[in-house]
Amino acid sequence: xxxxxxxxxxxxxxxxxxxxxxxxxxxxxxxxxxxxxxxxxxxxxxxxxxxxxxxxxxxxxxxxxxxxxxxxxxxxxxxxxxxxxx
Numbered sequence: 676x677x678x679x680x681x682x683x684x685x686x687x688x689x690x691x692x693x694x695x696x697x698x699x700x701x702x703x704x705x706x707x708x709x710x711x712x713x714x715x716x717x718x719x720x721x722x723x724x725x726x727x728x729x730x731x732x733x734x735x736x737x738x739x740x741x742x743x744x745x746x747x748x749x750x751x752x753x754x755x756x757x758x759x760x761x
Contacts, residue, residue, distance in 0.1 A: 694702065716722050 693699075719725055
């Protein structure tokens with residue numbers, strides 16, 4: 676009445692469900708890459724838009740630094756006083 680698996684033709688190696696060490700390493704690398712990618716894009720609906728926005732901000736910063744080196748800077752604002760405000 677007992678069940679004998681050896682008579683079904685499967686050896687112990689064939690029933691082993693563990694992948695080879697090389698396959699296991701590759702699976703771990705794939706999983707780590709997937710986690711890294713998900714963490715980079717967490718909370719960002721449109722990563723391309725964020726990248727463009729960062730580039731614009733960097734460009735503006737570079738322009739401001741260049742203008743400051745050339746002495747242009749921001750134009751001076753003059754305060755006008757009106758006697759009708761009192």
